[in-house]
Amino acid sequence: MSLPKEPEQDDDYSYLFWGGEGSTVRVLARCSTCQLPAGHEEAPKCTHWAARCPAEATLSVADVRRLEDLPEAAHAVTNPFACELETGHAGRHFTLGQSQDFDGGERVTLWWIAWDATGYEITEGAACDVVADPADEDFAVCHAIAGHPGAHFWI
Template structure:
């Protein structure tokens, strides 16, 4: 089994959501697929600060779980504005898929490739 070099660009940290966190996501007013019980950090390898994974999106608000070795919390964010087009309903492959103010480089939706920070 080999390790793909693309995988090494993402932080390998993972979190297993507890019952209270899953209940919070299940209680959001959105028709979305069930939240996975285990999530991986979506930030770049070597990022500063807490780890982060998207839990669920409700309209323009994205609910991200953020964690460290000792604590976790769920926080509301909006999309990162990098490369986004104003007044467009749908996100496209060139938009950053992370939250506004995230640490590190931007991640676009096209195969989660990294793009230069704006």
């Protein structure tokens, strides 16, 4: 799978869209108050990223290349990475570094970046499996690593 060009501006972001014919990655401008594409429909949870931890991790060029070159890589890799946990969380910082979508998304491997003051590591792990409202067709899923501390962050 070829990845899209690197985002051109700080507010550009790579989005993965799923459909009946597989997945597509597109680079779009990001909403100024949330992680959704700019111009998205009104979303009650739009301001939730305001409570996101401000910590960032910058990966080495070799590690960025390693994430970009994974077979079936689903995202363009942008550096630095921002923590996806809530402000004031305990322990290490976490963010999704890359996902590999095999068999049209039927089998997914998630690669997380974990860091603290001593450095970072890239590790495979599961995503949080909490959903906001499974009865709603457009339910949101938590975008953090499984077992994360603090509040859920919905997408």
